[in-house]
Amino acid sequence: MKNLIIPKDYKSLLCLDQTEKAIKLIKDQFQLHLSADLRLKRVTAPLIVMKHTGLNDDLNGVERPVAFPIKALGDDKAEVVHSLAKWKRYMLGELKVPAGKGLYTDMNALRPDEDFTNIHSLYVDQWDWEKTITKEERSLDTLKKTVKQIYAALKRTEYMLEENYPSIKSMLPEDIYFIHAEELLLQYPDLTPKERETKVAKEFGAVFIIGIGGEMANGEPHDGRAPDYDDWSTPTLNGYKGLNGDIILWNSVLEIAFEISSMGVRVDEEALERQLKIRGEEQRKTLMFHKKLLAGELPYTIGGGIGQSRLCMFLLKKAHIGEVQSSIWPDELKEKCKESSIFIL
Structure with missing residues (x-):
């Protein structure tokens, strides 16, 4: 309960029936624009992957996946996905998708180690996307160009949401700010x-923070990243490290920095070797995914995830993610929210 934010005099702009219809509108419209702008085709995604493949996303490296033995496979363990960061790249190779095109999917995940907050849930739903590049x-230019396409x-x-529900006014700034x-x-x-994210998000409304995962001048990373998907250790032309980042919006309802997407240029062979060594995870090189990458058998890609419930929560100006999922x-928590006119589904 200490993590729960109750906005003063909060009242949902839409009733429950309108909310459900608006959720569908947002999801339909956004994936239509995303797939057209980035040239992505929709594919079907797994809910579970085998543990020994190395395909599951390790997030910050400390979160526990939901795992279970499969009787018909001699109790070999499967894991519910955290995300599909590595699976998508593997599929681009399997489907032989050429440079300039990619795929996206509806990703559903379980993250049992998440804390209960206004914006965190045990259930995660996002558009996971990946695109082949040369x-x-x-x-950095490719990264920024792609961020601008997603922001568009x-x-x-x-705009489409406001056209259908005039009580919901558009608030996003014209351009996204890079730092x-x-x-x-x-x-x-x-x-x-x-606190830094809060400062910059409040000032600019929409910001892309570059370089998430690599050690900075103070000896610490801005935030955690697994070593085997985003490239957070390659020096860029301006001297800074990293070819990845987060799209963060200013949430005026909760008055917080609101992460909507994590994305980046993916590791090549050299970056994977370097980042595994930095994190002391060199034993991962024996896993199927990592062996293929190091052998040059996987395409070079850029990709990320965009939260579906996060996007709906933001655009509908909801106070809690439980209002849209x-x-x-x-x-x-449910009782406290109900007292404050926050109706959890």
């Missing part, structure tokens, strides 16, 4: 990473 396109899809979806995590540290050396919540 080795020459593994650059967000803006068009917001490196190292620059943020220099500007606000005495603040925590989350069904999950498990403590009874105390």
